[in-house]
Amino acid sequence: MLVALAAGMLAAVNPCGFALLPAYLGFLVLDDRDDGKGHEVRNAIKLTAAMTVGFAAVFGIFGLVVAPLAGSIQQHLPWFTIVLGFALAGCGGWLLAGRALPTIKLPTGKGPITRSPASMVAFGASYAVASIGCTIGPFLAIVVGSFRANDPLEGVALYLAYAAGMGITVGVAAVSVALARQGIVSKLRNAGRLIPRLAGALMVAVGAYVAYYGRYELRGATRDPIIDTVDDLQRTLANALERIGAPTIAVALVAVVAAAAVLTRRRRQKERAEGT
Known part of the structure; x- marks a missing residue:
């Protein structure tokens, strides 16, 4: 169980x-928006859970159903990576142009959100x-091999x-970002569309790299x-996560969420005190 947990942890930074x-x-x-009610952290948890479902579903389907055809399918995966990279870069360019991504209404009708669990x-799934x-190698060896050979x-x-x-x-990264943005957004509120533009610039850079990586895989270059350069950064992060261990990461997630709850409660108390 610990080996599978560690393998999944490292899969996030493959x-x-x-x-x-x-x-x-x-x-x-x-x-x-930053309403001080902690919706940023709750959204981060919900969207991370949705993203994890998509990631795990692809691995489950691939490992149990498609694995016998893995050789013929895997050689075409770099093309998907290239298309995904261009799609991300396109979304980033859209944001850089000052436009907003499509929104949906909350079920309560209280307002729009820019991401949805379905999209995550x-x-x-695309991430996977x-x-x-x-x-896929560690996943097949640890999970699928045990599934087929044992109980x-x-x-x-x-x-x-x-x-x-x-x-x-x-989740640790997402909740930390959500917690940090509560203060960042309030300080940059007068900057208009600065935050979406910064996110757009990040997505353009990421999309360009992802497409470049897909092309690199097709070339078979060594x-x-x-x-x-990016592999060195990835390897450093993966080694750090491996040294820290899954239990510590899980504790960190609980600690970050708890900190978010405390900060949100203090902000509400301060607002009530100022209102009186």
Whole structure:
């Protein structure tokens, strides 16, 4: 279980899909509202859960159904990576131009949000497809191998542990960003569309790199200065996560969420005190 948890944790920062993590975090800062009620942190948790569902679903389907055809399918995955990169860059360019991404209404009718759980499930699935080339080996060995050779319930437990490892890693980053943006947004509120434009610039850079990485995979090249530089960063982060361990990351997630709850409560108390 711990090995599966650690493998899922490292899957969140794999070389193939590593650049998609900052793109996801960029989505979390697009909403320029800051009502002091902690909706940023709650949204980060909900959207991270939705993203994890999409990520884990692709790996489950690929591992159990498509694995026998993995060789013929995997050689075409770089094309998906290229298309995904151009799509992200296009969304980033749209934001840089001062336009907003499509919105949906909250079920309560209280206002629009710029992301939805369904879109994050799709993003998580895209993250997984882009990551399969670098992560499917450990997943097949740890999860699918056990599922086929032993008790299916054990395979399900390992699968859930793998998904949880990915989710807690992304969750710590997402909740931390959401918590930080509560103060950042209030300071930049008069800057108009600065935050969406910054997120757009990040998405353009990420999309360009993801497309470039897909092209790199198609070339089959062994050395590339851009890829090598990002790989060094990815390897440093992966090694740090491995040293820290999954239990510590899980505790960190709980601590960050607890800190967000305390800060939100203090802000409400301060607002009530000022109102009286």
